[in-house]
Amino acid sequence: MKQFIQxxxxxxxxxxxxxLQILRAIQSRYHYxxxxxxxxxxxxxxxxxxxxxxxxxxxxxxxxxxKGQFEILISDSITDHMLGKINLTSYLARQLKVAVGExxxxxxxxxxxTSCTGMCDQGPAGLVNGYALTRLDRxxxxxxxxxINQQKPLAAWPVELFHIEDNIHKPGLLLxxxxxxxxxxxxxxKRGLKETLAEIDKSGLxxxxxxxxxxxxxxxxCSEEAxxxxxxxxxxxxxxxxxxxxxxxxxxxxxxxxxxxxxxxxIIGAQKGFLYxxxxxxxxxxxxxxxxxxxxxxxxxxxxxxxQGLNFDxxxxxxxxAYICGEESALIESLEGKPGIPRNRPPYPVTQGYLxxxxxxxxxxxxxxxxxxxxxxxxxxxxxGTAKSKGTxxxxxxxxxxxxxxxxxxxxxTIETVLMDCGAANVMGVQxxxxxxxxxxxxxxxxxxxxxxxxTGGSFIIFDESRNILDMVNNFTHFFAHExxxxxxxxxxxxxxxxxxxxxxxxxHGSAGDVAALEELCQVIKGYSHCGLGQxxxxxxxxTLERYPELYQDKLKxxxxxxxxxxxxxxxxxxxxxxxxxxxxxxxxxxxxxx
Amino acid sequence: xxxxxxxxxxxxxxxxxxxxxxxxxxxxMLQLAELIEFDRSPLTDIExxxxxxxxxxxxxxxxxxxxxxxxxxxxxxKILVAxxxxxxxxxxxxxxxxxxxxxxxxxxxxxxxxxxxxxxPSDPELPLLLNKVYPIHEVVKIDYFxxxxxxxxxxxxxxxxxxxxxxxxxxxxxxxxxx
Numbered sequence: 001m002k003q004f005i006q007x008x009x010x011x012x013x014x015x016x017x018x019x020l021q022i023l024r025a026i027q028s029r030y031h032y033x034x035x036x037x038x039x040x041x042x043x044x045x046x047x048x049x050x051x052x053x054x055x056x057x058x059x060x061x062x063x064x065x066x067k068g069q070f071e072i073l074i075s076d077s078i079t080d081h082m083l084g085k086i087n088l089t090s091y092l093a094r095q096l097k098v099a100v101g102e103x104x105x106x107x108x109x110x111x112x113x114t115s116c117t118g119m120c121d122q123g124p125a126g127l128v129n130g131y132a133l134t135r136l137d138r139x140x141x142x143x144x145x146x147x148i149n150q151q152k153p154l155a156a157w158p159v160e161l162f163h164i165e166d167n168i169h170k171p172g173l174l175l176x177x178x179x180x181x182x183x184x185x186x187x188x189x190k191r192g193l194k195e196t197l198a199e200i201d202k203s204g205l206x207x208x209x210x211x212x213x214x215x216x217x218x219x220x221x222c223s224e225e226a227x228x229x230x231x232x233x234x235x236x237x238x239x240x241x242x243x244x245x246x247x248x249x250x251x252x253x254x255x256x257x258x259x260x261x262x263x264x265x266x267i268i269g270a271q272k273g274f275l276y277x278x279x280x281x282x283x284x285x286x287x288x289x290x291x292x293x294x295x296x297x298x299x300x301x302x303x304x305x306x307x308q309g310l311n312f313d314x315x316x317x318x319x320x321x322a323y324i325c326g327e328e329s330a331l332i333e334s335l336e337g338k339p340g341i342p343r344n345r346p347p348y349p350v351t352q353g354y355l356x357x358x359x360x361x362x363x364x365x366x367x368x369x370x371x372x373x374x375x376x377x378x379x380x381x382x383x384x385g386t387a388k389s390k391g392t393x394x395x396x397x398x399x400x401x402x403x404x405x406x407x408x409x410x411x412x413x414t415i416e417t418v419l420m421d422c423g424a425a426n427v428m429g430v431q432x433x434x435x436x437x438x439x440x441x442x443x444x445x446x447x448x449x450x451x452x453x454x455x456t457g458g459s460f461i462i463f464d465e466s467r468n469i470l471d472m473v474n475n476f477t478h479f480f481a482h483e484x485x486x487x488x489x490x491x492x493x494x495x496x497x498x499x500x501x502x503x504x505x506x507x508x509h510g511s512a513g514d515v516a517a518l519e520e521l522c523q524v525i526k527g528y529s530h531c532g533l534g535q536x537x538x539x540x541x542x543x544t545l546e547r548y549p550e551l552y553q554d555k556l557k558x559x560x561x562x563x564x565x566x567x568x569x570x571x572x573x574x575x576x577x578x579x580x581x582x583x584x585x586x587x588x589x590x591x592x593x594x595x
Numbered sequence: 596x597x598x599x600x601x602x603x604x605x606x607x608x609x610x611x612x613x614x615x616x617x618x619x620x621x622x623x624m625l626q627l628a629e630l631i632e633f634d635r636s637p638l639t640d641i642e643x644x645x646x647x648x649x650x651x652x653x654x655x656x657x658x659x660x661x662x663x664x665x666x667x668x669x670x671x672x673k674i675l676v677a678x679x680x681x682x683x684x685x686x687x688x689x690x691x692x693x694x695x696x697x698x699x700x701x702x703x704x705x706x707x708x709x710x711x712x713x714x715x716p717s718d719p720e721l722p723l724l725l726n727k728v729y730p731i732h733e734v735v736k737i738d739y740f741x742x743x744x745x746x747x748x749x750x751x752x753x754x755x756x757x758x759x760x761x762x763x764x765x766x767x768x769x770x771x772x773x774x
Contacts, residue, residue: 513736561669561736570725571659573696578717585723587659591666591735 004029005037009044016045017355019055019337020320023062024279027320028129032066051338058339058485060114060321061130061279068103068110070148072096074136075125077116077241078431078475079398079461085124088136089113095145109148115323115479116241117280120398120461121167121405129154130282134164162283166248167405170421172392173384174365174372175253175408182300184259184374185266189308193267197223200370202378204390208365209235209326210433210457212389215366222350223268225358232264232273232312233354233361235331239278239323240434241479242459244396246364248406250277250284253368254291258314260367262301263374264360265312273314274354276331279321288316323483327531328361330485341487342531365394365458385411389450397422399431399462409449416445419462426465429547434459435476436536439469439543469548470506473540477502480537491534494525502541504564510556518552519545562590600759601647603672604636607661608688608728609654611637612745613679617651619748630759644671649758652737653678655685656729660722669735674758677737680744682730689728696726739764742771 008025012018022041026033033056042049056062074080074089089111093100096109103110119125122134128144131154140161147157168175188196201216222230234257238246249257261273277284292314295301303311317335319325325334329343332354353359362370369391373381382390389411395418398404402423409418419427429441432449433456440447440454447453463472481495501518504510522538522545529535545552567587575585606614614637620627635644644650650672656662669675680686691699705713731737741750750770757764 511736563734565729565733567662567734570727570729571723573726574700574723577697577700577715578721578723579715580717580719580723582719584659584719587662591669 001030001034001037002040005040006044009041014044014046015337016047017335017337019045019047019052020059020334021317023052023056023059024318024320027062030066031069031071032063035064055337055339058322059279059319062320066103066107068098068108069151070109071127071129072109072111072144073114073117073127074100074111075115075117075119075123075127076113076475076479077120077123077125078472079116079120079242080123080125081471081475082399082467083124088124088138088141091138092136092141092145095141096148108151114280114321115239115483118238118244118247118278119164120242120244120396122165123398127280130279131162132164132280132283133161164247164251164283165405166252167403168248168252169403169405170407170409172394172408172410173381174369174392175394175406178253179256179259179372179375181255181295181298182259182306184256184263184371185300185306188263188266188374189306196263196374197267199378200373203369203373203381204378204385205366205369205373205381206389206451207363208369208393208457209328209363210240210437210455212451212455215362215370218350218360218362219264219267222358222360225351227357228269229355229357230268230270231354231357231359232261232268232270232314233328233331233335233349233359234261234273234275234364234367235326235328235361236281236364237276237278237319237326237331238281238364239326239483240436240457240459241476242396242398242431242434242461243457244398245394245406245458247281247284249364249368249394250281250288254288255295256371257364257367258291258295259300260362260369260371261314262295262305262310262312263371264362264367266305266308266310268358268360270360271311271313273312274335275314275316276325276335277316277318278325279319282318285316285318292316322485323479324485324531324533327533330531331361332359339485341485342533363457386448386450386452388452393449393456394458395449395456395460396458397460397462400424400427400464400467401462411448411450413449414445415440415447415449415454418449418460419445422462424462424464428463428465428467429469430463431459431461431472432456434461435479435540436532438539439472439547441547469544470551473544474502474506476540477537480533484533484537488528488530488534490525490528491530491537494521494529494534495537497521498525498538498541500564505552505555507564508555508557509562509564511559511561512556513561514556515545515549515552559590599632600630600649601634601645602631602636602649602651602755603634603644603647603668604638604651605653605664605668606637607652607654607664607682607731608657609679609681609686611653613651613653613682614638616743616745616748617751620752621748623752627755631755644668647672648674649755650675651678652676652682652731654681655688656725656731656734657688658722658724662725662734665731665735674738675735676739676741676754677731678741679746680742683732683740683742685728685730686744692727696724700724741766743773 098104124136126133205215206212324330325340330340334340349359395407481499484491484495486492633639635641650668
């Protein structure tokens with residue numbers, strides 16, 4: 001192992017910023033990060049051992065204790081649940097003879113849950129040693145079980161297990177036609193970079209990650225910074241449950257995304273770019289590297305791009321299972337090899353981003369659109385959409401509909417239109433924008449996709465009338481409690497309390513004041529959290545409480561109070577150890593005055 | 596003096612520090628005594644609560660007896676108040692929540708240094724420990740919370756005088772600002 005770590009560190013030039021990539025390699029080889037490896041890395045990277053441990057502990061895909069040689073993770077998105085994930089996971093656990101959350105005794109296989117893996121249109125989904133599995137069913141599980149018990153290396157597994165569909169059902173302005181390789185850069189250099197930025201400004205393009213900051217303004221600000229070392233970062237940490245459009249864009253439109261990044265580099269004057277790819281999309285890594293190589297050979301990346309004196313290259317950095325790294329400042333921290341804890345803003349990344357240098361961070365779809373705008377002009381893009389939201393939005397549609405997949409719509413399209421197109425019937429409601437977004441009921445389907453009405457990063461999950469809304473809220477609320485980065489108290493403690501209080505009500509232990517207490521807790525988390533995760537973590541409860549208060553009220557008991565935990569059960573250990581069986585060794589769940 | 600406001604107090608899994616802090620209102624105690632009388636409290640040695648207006652609970656819930664006492668207070672007090680960090684969050688005693696109860700009991704009664712005649716005490720008279728220390732609002736309904744470790748004398752004074760004057764109690768920022 002010593003030699004392996006030594007070589008690995010050397011390959012990464014002993015740079016502490018490369019820590020995530022180094023740890024990924026160690027985890028992949030040893031199925032955990034051994035204490036000796038950490039000790040050795042501390043010396044090689046000149047970074048305190050404790051800081052390396054904090055990184056290992058922060059990311060879901062790193063482990064201090066050994067996992068199985070085959071590490072299986074099952075996606076825990078609500079869409080996977082809707083496709084029968086629970087039954088399937090217990091079947092898998094039975095077949096493999098390993099409990100969820102455990103490593104099998106022989107160390108061959110381990111099984112656990114993981115947050116949404118971005119395969120919502122082809123779930124139930126999972127990961128095996130980081131590689132995406134789709135459309136899991138009993139037949140596939142039987143095959144997988146055999147392969148694991150025979151200890152067949154992944155390379156020898158049937159490829160159809162790893163087959164992933166694009167499912168583009170409705171291409172629009174952007175998806176109908178890819179630009180030719182180099183077209184955006186050629187046009188931009190010919191037209192002039194200033195003029196090209198003006199076109200992007202004219203297009204009205206706003207960030208597609210969800211927040212909607214004007215792209216041209218961001219690039220302009222960055223280019224005006226005094227420091228000349230600048231960076232371009234493409235945020236492909238698509239972690240919002242129900243979102244998978246970036247996966248499709250990087251699978252089939254990667255050239256154009258990289259071209260958008262290169263265009264940005266030309267305009268802001270950057271030499272280096274990063275694609276921060278979520279760990280769940282490991283299967284895209286090799287093909288993306290090939291595309292980067294192709295572009296280097298074509299003179300579209302590297303030294304003196306297109307003979308215009310632009311030097312720029314792109315590096316792919318992989319995440320390791322942390323939803324919070326989709327937040328741009330947390331992403332930058334992660335790129336620097338640290339835990340993904342959001343920074344204080346301001347200063348914004350455009351002034352102090354990667355390594356404290358001016359940095360543009362944009363979503364995959366934003367770079368894709370910017371490249372198309374450079375070719376086709378600002379008016380082309382601005383000709384569709386609404387006054388405040390120009391152009392189109394690419395949606396990832398999943399849940400109860402006939403044709404889940406990718407749909408591109410002009411902004412201003414009504415929810416009703418979307419539901420008709422994807423073949424959704426008897427719809428109860430739609431979660432727009434993922435767990436951090438908004439739940440809308442079937443009374444609101446005349447609302448529009450637009451920053452001024454329903455802003456969304458692209459997640460669109462449909463629930464029909466057979467679904468229980470509280471199951472969805474339960475899934476989302478547990479998701480946030482799991483993904484809270486732990487930095488600020490309102491979010492770290494708040495999301496856990498919220499989970500507990502919600503469960504208490506749903507499990508039937510709630511009484512008169514409990515819904516009010518739930519709402520109060522939501523307001524504290526929303527109002528006092530450090531970043532967007534905490535500020536939106538209570539949305540699933542708040543938006544459903546507003547629309548279906550009776551769902552919550554009906555769960556309440558007609559007594560003044562009941563504990564949310566099993567009071568008598570809490571005495572069990574002491575009772576057993578003291579050998580007590582008398583009446584005084586028991587407690588009733590509710591006090592006598594409550595009948 | 597039948598119309599005095601009746602107040603009961605108790606310390607569950609607490610250190611009596613909150614009670615000491617209440618006494619720190621010093622000479623204002625005389626003013627308070629004009630308006631209230633104590634029912635069950637360490638200050639009176641009355642063993643059980645009768646009908647009260649206000650119940651002040653210090654400390655969290657660590658054993659079965661705490662549960663019974665807390666329920667007695669809830670039954671008899673119109674307004675029940677969680678006083679101090681332990682009542683609100685479990686506080687210091689809840690540090691044991693990170694250690695399994697089996698290990699705690701084994702350390703104290705079986706394997707600890709200097710333990711003679713090792714055995715887990717077993718007597719119907721003894722309350723059993725809960726697996727964890729719980730904040731009191733997870734066991735009964737609580738109406739108000741006084742933060743602090745302990746809440747300062749001024750917090751007690753402001754809270755009680757608000758209630759006695761018929762105002763909705765509120766604590767200004769200065770009284771709940773700790774750094």
